Amino acid sequence: xxxxxxxxxxxxxxxxxxxxxxxxxxxxxxxxxxxxxxxxxxxxxxxxxxxxxxxxxxxxxxxxxxxxxxxxxxxxxxxxxxxxxxxxxxxxxxxxxxxxxxxxxxxxxxxxxxxxxxxxxxxxxxxxxxxxxxxxxxxxxxxxxxxxxxxxxxxxxxxxxxxxxxxxxxxxxxxxxxxxxxxxxxxxxxxxxxxxxxxxxxxxxxxxxxxxxxxxxxxxxxxxxxxxxxxxxxxxxxxxxxxxxxxxxxxxxxxxxxxxxxxxxxxxxxxxxxxxxxxxxxxxxxxxxxxxxxxxxxxxxxxxxxxxxxxxxxxxxxxxxxxxxxxxxxxxxxxxxxxxxxxxxxxxxxxxxxxxxxxxxxxxxxxxxxxxxxxxxxxxxxxxxxxxxxxxxxxxxxxxxxxxxxxxxxxx
Amino acid sequence: xxxxxxxxxxxxxxxxxxxxxxxxxxxxxxxxxxxxxxxxxxxxxxxxxxxxxxxxxxxxxxxxxxxxxxxxxxxxxxxxxxxxxxxxxxxxxxxxxxxxxxxxxxxxxxxxxxxxxxxxxxxxxxxxxxxxxxxxxxxxxxxxxxxxxxxxxxxxxxxxxxxxxxxxxxxxxxxxxxxxxxxxxxxxxxxxxxxxxxxxxxxxxxxxxxxxxxxxxxxxxxxxxxxxxxxxxxxxxxxxxxxxxxxxxxxxxxxxxxxxxxxxxxxxxxxxxxxxxxxxxxxxxxxxxxxxxxxxxxxxxxxxxxxxxxxxxxxxxxxxxxxxxxxxxxxxxxxxxxxxxxxxxxxxxxxxxxxxxxxxxxxxxxxxxxxxxxxxxxxxxxxxxxxxxxxxxxxxxxxxxxxxxxxxxxxx
Numbered sequence: 001x002x003x004x005x006x007x008x009x010x011x012x013x014x015x016x017x018x019x020x021x022x023x024x025x026x027x028x029x030x031x032x033x034x035x036x037x038x039x040x041x042x043x044x045x046x047x048x049x050x051x052x053x054x055x056x057x058x059x060x061x062x063x064x065x066x067x068x069x070x071x072x073x074x075x076x077x078x079x080x081x082x083x084x085x086x087x088x089x090x091x092x093x094x095x096x097x098x099x100x101x102x103x104x105x106x107x108x109x110x111x112x113x114x115x116x117x118x119x120x121x122x123x124x125x126x127x128x129x130x131x132x133x134x135x136x137x138x139x140x141x142x143x144x145x146x147x148x149x150x151x152x153x154x155x156x157x158x159x160x161x162x163x164x165x166x167x168x169x170x171x172x173x174x175x176x177x178x179x180x181x182x183x184x185x186x187x188x189x190x191x192x193x194x195x196x197x198x199x200x201x202x203x204x205x206x207x208x209x210x211x212x213x214x215x216x217x218x219x220x221x222x223x224x225x226x227x228x229x230x231x232x233x234x235x236x237x238x239x240x241x242x243x244x245x246x247x248x249x250x251x252x253x254x255x256x257x258x259x260x261x262x263x264x265x266x267x268x269x270x271x272x273x274x275x276x277x278x279x280x281x282x283x284x285x286x287x288x289x290x291x292x293x294x295x296x297x298x299x300x301x302x303x304x305x306x307x308x309x310x311x312x313x314x315x316x317x318x319x320x321x322x323x324x325x326x327x328x329x330x331x332x333x334x335x336x337x338x339x340x341x342x343x344x345x346x347x348x349x350x351x352x353x354x355x356x357x358x359x360x361x362x363x364x365x366x367x368x369x370x371x372x373x374x375x376x377x378x379x380x381x382x383x384x385x386x387x388x389x390x391x392x393x394x395x396x397x398x399x400x401x402x403x404x405x406x407x408x409x410x411x412x
Numbered sequence: 413x414x415x416x417x418x419x420x421x422x423x424x425x426x427x428x429x430x431x432x433x434x435x436x437x438x439x440x441x442x443x444x445x446x447x448x449x450x451x452x453x454x455x456x457x458x459x460x461x462x463x464x465x466x467x468x469x470x471x472x473x474x475x476x477x478x479x480x481x482x483x484x485x486x487x488x489x490x491x492x493x494x495x496x497x498x499x500x501x502x503x504x505x506x507x508x509x510x511x512x513x514x515x516x517x518x519x520x521x522x523x524x525x526x527x528x529x530x531x532x533x534x535x536x537x538x539x540x541x542x543x544x545x546x547x548x549x550x551x552x553x554x555x556x557x558x559x560x561x562x563x564x565x566x567x568x569x570x571x572x573x574x575x576x577x578x579x580x581x582x583x584x585x586x587x588x589x590x591x592x593x594x595x596x597x598x599x600x601x602x603x604x605x606x607x608x609x610x611x612x613x614x615x616x617x618x619x620x621x622x623x624x625x626x627x628x629x630x631x632x633x634x635x636x637x638x639x640x641x642x643x644x645x646x647x648x649x650x651x652x653x654x655x656x657x658x659x660x661x662x663x664x665x666x667x668x669x670x671x672x673x674x675x676x677x678x679x680x681x682x683x684x685x686x687x688x689x690x691x692x693x694x695x696x697x698x699x700x701x702x703x704x705x706x707x708x709x710x711x712x713x714x715x716x717x718x719x720x721x722x723x724x725x726x727x728x729x730x731x732x733x734x735x736x737x738x739x740x741x742x743x744x745x746x747x748x749x750x751x752x753x754x755x756x757x758x759x760x761x762x763x764x765x766x767x768x769x770x771x772x773x774x775x776x777x778x779x780x781x782x783x784x785x786x787x788x789x790x791x792x793x794x795x796x797x798x799x800x801x802x803x804x805x806x807x808x809x810x811x812x813x814x815x816x817x818x819x820x821x822x823x824x
Contacts, residue, residue, distance in 0.1 A: 324820070
């Protein structure tokens with residue numbers, strides 16, 4: 001058994017885990033299975049009341065983990081009876097062949113039996129080391145303890161039980177007036193390294209008491225993913241386990257959500273963005289939170305190419321770590337992105353400070369301005385391509401000795 | 413003025429700069445312009461005899477440096493009269509607007525005048541910081557000194573004068589029997605960071621006394637680039653200055669090279685590969701030289717996607733730095749590559765050691781074998797996709813604290 005090698009809390013962490021209200025129809029429990037970590041819970045169960053609709057998005061990796069493949073098979077199924085989410089931390093059950101598929105079946109069947117629900121409604125996730133067999137017997141042995149401790153108020157320990165190299169638990173919630181009653185949405189996430197989501201990020205669980213039909217919920221989740229979790233990157237490495245699950249219990253007195261309900265859609269988006277930002281703020285070794293705003297691109301695809309090329313450039317990220325306003329590296333990353341670019345129309349700003357335009361350094365820019373700006377913990381890089389009207393935003397962190405330390409020593 | 417911040421020689425460096433024979437029709441000179449580095453030459457001139465044919469490949473970056481744009485305009489021109497290559501190190505003259513274009517014109521015109529040749533036959537390169545004006549007057553002031561010291565035997569100091577963050581000069585040569593006389597090819601290169609060439613690498617100059625028509629030389633250079641410089645990556649960041657120039661003086665007594673001459677083609681390829689490998693061995697912070705062999709891919713494009721995804725993965729590269737046989741990260745990088753992949757047909761070996769196959773760890777593989785293998789300085793990762801007959805090879809280095817140190821401190 002190993003302990004988490006990252007002893008410190010990220011300097012970008014929020015002060016506290018937020019106060020998160022309970023969601024009618026959802027109960028949580030967590031426990032210590034002893035399969036990986038000492039002295040902390042490493043399995044989490046969320047029980048969902050009958051009538052809950054479930055939507056999800058998953059990694060597009062060609063080497064997806066066994067539980068992801070299982071979730072993808074189940075996600076479109078009917079919303080009959082109760083449901084559950086089950087998570088273990090420390091072992092990803094990825095690239096574990098037929099044994100891995102067997103572990104997923106064993107865990108989801110045992111969870112179904114314990115809760116008296118159908119196994120087709122149990123969605124499991126595993127996160128941690130790739131390629132090692134999952135000790136599912138030790139995990140299943142915890143199910144009766146988990147069942148007896150289920151509580152509507154246990155979302156905070158649940159959010160902690162799913163962590164691996166994370167230095168803090170990530171949570172967010174919102175309560176607002178629906179049509180005929182209050183609606184609450186609450187969620188939590190884990191993720192710190194191997195973060196360059198492609199459909200969703202590491203593990204994210206969101207719960208609401210709103211009434212939402214499954215196809216509409218799926219559509220809203222997929223749309224919001226494109227501008228939240230799919231716009232973040234810690235290290236350009238896409239996980240084999242990325243999973244985002246959203247459960248709507250329908251127990252609010254508010255009327256059913258419709259496709260034109262902007263309030264619910266916006267609240268869901270904001271919680272997803274908040275959790276995505278928290279994942280970046282816990283990026284392995286991160287000391288800076290970086291927003292990259294691209295405007296004036298010829299196409300949406302080009303805007304994204306530029307944003308992600310800058311966000312994933314080791315030379316840009318090390319310059320930010322060194323508080324060096326090295327805008328030449330941003331020019332380099334724009335140039336290599338594959339997007340249409342015209343050197344003489346490109347403009348780059350740090351926050352409100354115009355740095356470069358018309359193919360060269362801006363006439364009023366001074367190195368001192370750049371150096372002072374780079375001392376901020378939150379950095380905004382604006383890139384105007386000067387070619388069209390398409391825009392995007394991406395978020396990343398810097399690349400530091402901390403990242404090397406964590407990943408040259410820890411087997412993840 | 414700053415000194416090179418990388419004090420040590422790469423642990424992967426060859427013992428010595430090779431003995432390189434002179435090439436009939438080529439003379440070299442180098443000097444200290446005082447524009448950037450203390451106590452070392454930082455400008456280089458190669459004078460090429462009348463009749464020399466010149467071929468070249470250049471970065472495809474959309475933010476190419478001014479001298480690259482100038483070279484691209486000139487490269488297809490007629491081989492009339494003498495020619496020259498001119499290089500300054502310390503300033504890339506990239507993203508310097510109209511001033512940058514003016515610097516290129518000033519340097520190439522002054523070189524032409526000094527040597528009594530046409531400016532359309534002077535190919536210049538600049539390497540170093542992006543976005544700072546080039547002090548071309550101080551550089552031009554060195555031209556008469558350079559002219560008077562031109563020597564056929566000065567290739568070694570020339571190879572040293574073009575370095576920036578390099579820790580060693582990179583050279584290679586070959587002499588073989590042509591049809592009617594000996595042929596010699598000799599070349600040198602620079603490059604250490606911002607290495608993910610797209611058409612060519614940083615700066616590479618190759619000289620031969622062979623007689624080769626320009627279109628054939630261009631074709632042979634472009635073909636060999638695809639399997640040499642375009643298959644290496646230090647950090648996935650493509651330079652704004654990548655330039656490879658090859659000059660054939662035609663002064664050997666051997667008959668003119670034809671398209672079917674495999675000896676010359678092979679020798680040129682081998683020198684390019686040798687120089688490309690030396691660039692990786694001088695990768696910023698590198699402690700391991702890594703060869704990635706992909707077989708069984710469905711297409712050439714897929715083979716390259718997989719090789720470059722593994723070669724550029726920060727998690728794979730940090731694992732190698734930590735001598736951790738973390739093959740799960742290779743599975744991850746294959747999965748995210750976008751290439752067709754089947755988890756259950758994929759096989760991964762470290763050298764001759766079969767690590768994973770059929771969707772899981774190989775039955776005879778032990779962690780001890782992997783740990784022992786990873787202690788080697790040269791690492792080979794074999795990835796068989798099990799889907800088709802397409803193959804490729806790529807080369808990279810590990811990602812270490814040294815890379816962070818160099819790039820969080822040094823303005824390049």
